[in-house]
Amino acid sequence: NAGVTQTPKFRVLKTGQSMTLLCAQDMNHEYMYWYRQDPGMGLRLIHYSVGEGTTAKGEVPDGYNVSRLKKQNFLLGLESAAPSQTSVYFCASRRLAGLKNTGELFFGEGSRLTVL
Amino acid sequence: EDQVTQSPEALRLQEGESSSLNCSYTVSGLRGLFWYRQDPGKGPEFLFTLYSAGEEKEKERLKATLTKKESFLHITAPKPEDSATYLCAVQAPGSGGSNYKLTFGKGTLLTVNP
Numbered sequence: 001n002a003g004v005t006q007t008p009k010f011r012v013l014k015t016g017q018s019m020t021l022l023c024a025q026d027m028n029h030e031y032m033y034w035y036r037q038d039p040g041m042g043l044r045l046i047h048y049s050v051g052e053g054t055t056a057k058g059e060v061p062d063g064y065n066v067s068r069l070k071k072q073n074f075l076l077g078l079e080s081a082a083p084s085q086t087s088v089y090f091c092a093s094r095r096l097a098g099l100k101n102t103g104e105l106f107f108g109e110g111s112r113l114t115v116l
Numbered sequence: 117e118d119q120v121t122q123s124p125e126a127l128r129l130q131e132g133e134s135s136s137l138n139c140s141y142t143v144s145g146l147r148g149l150f151w152y153r154q155d156p157g158k159g160p161e162f163l164f165t166l167y168s169a170g171e172e173k174e175k176e177r178l179k180a181t182l183t184k185k186e187s188f189l190h191i192t193a194p195k196p197e198d199s200a201t202y203l204c205a206v207q208a209p210g211s212g213g214s215n216y217k218l219t220f221g222k223g224t225l226l227t228v229n230p
Contacts, residue, residue: 004159035220042222043160043203058217090159103148103207105218107159 002026006091006108013081013115021076021111023091030096032074033058033105034066036087043090049074081115088112118143122204122221129228132193137224139204140186149187150218151180152203160203163189194228201225 004025013019023032034046045058049068063085065077074093078085089112092105119142129135141149148167152160164173166182173180177198179190189202205218 033218040222043205043220045217045219048217092159103150103165103218104162105150105152105160107161109159110157 004091004093004106004108006089006111008111009109010112011114013078013113015082015115017081018077018079019081019113020078021089021091021113023074023076023093023108025072025074025091025093025106027093027095027106028071029093029106030071031094032068033092033094034064034074034076035090035092036060037090037110038087046076046089078113081113083115086113086115118206118208118219120204120206120219120221122202122224124224125222126225127227129191129194129226131195131228131230134190134192134194136191137189137202137226138186139189139221141204141206142185143206143208143219145208146206148207149182150205150207151178151187151189152205154201154203154223163202191226194226196228196230199226199228 007022033048035043037043044060046064047066049055052071055066067075088110090110091108094105121140123138148165150165151163154160164180169184171182177192181188201223203223204221
C-alpha cells in the first residue's frame with residue numbers, strides 16, 4: 001500500500017519557469033490538500049479539494065493553481081515560479097468526515113522545490 | 117482567524133527526563149485537535165486526535181490532553197528515538213458543511229540525548 005506519493009521529490013527551477021507537482025493516493029480518500037512548509041512558518045495550506053472536480057483556496061493560494069480531474073490525483077501547478085516559492089511541498093489526503101472520524105491526514109514524503 | 121501557538125520552539129531532554137509540550141489555540145467551533153510527529157526529511161505522521169475538553173489519549177511514552185484553551189503532549193521517560201518535531205493542528209468548520217481544514221502550529225523540535 002503506497003499511501004500518498006508525490007513526484008518529483010526534488011526540483012530546481014529558474015524564475016519564470018513553470019512546473020507541476022503530482023500527488024497520487026491509493027486510499028480512495030475524498031479530501032486532498034497541498035501544504036507548503038517553510039522554516040519558522042509551519043505548514044500552510046495552499047489549496048484543497050473535497051472531491052473529484054472541486055478545489056478551493058487555502059491560506060496562501062497566490063501563484064499556484066490546482067486540479068482534481070481524478071479522485072486519486074491532485075496536481076499543484078506553478079505557472080511562473082518565483083524565488084518566494086522555494087519551499088518543501090506536502091500533499092495530504094483524508095477520508096470523508098464522519099461522526100467518529102479521527103481526521104487523520106496521511107502525508108506524502110514531500111517535494112523540495114528551489115527557485116533560482 | 118484560527119491561531120495555534122506551540123511552545124517551546126525547541127526542547128532538549130536527557131533520556132528518561134519527562135516533560136511536556138504545549139499547544140494553545142483560539143478557534144471558533146473546535147472540531148478536533150491533532151498531534152503529529154515529523155522526522156527530518158519526512159512528512160508528518162499522525163499521533164492523536166482529541167475532540168473535547170478533558171479527553172486524553174495515550175500511545176507508548178506519549179500522552180495528549182485537552183482543555184478549552186490548550187493541549188499538552190506529555191512525554192514520559194523519553195528515548196533518543198522520540199527525537200522529532202511535534203506538530204499541533206486544529207480543525208474548525210470552513211464555509212459549507214464539509215470544507216474542514218486543519219491549521220497547524222509551527223512545531224516543537226524535541227531532542228532527546230542518550
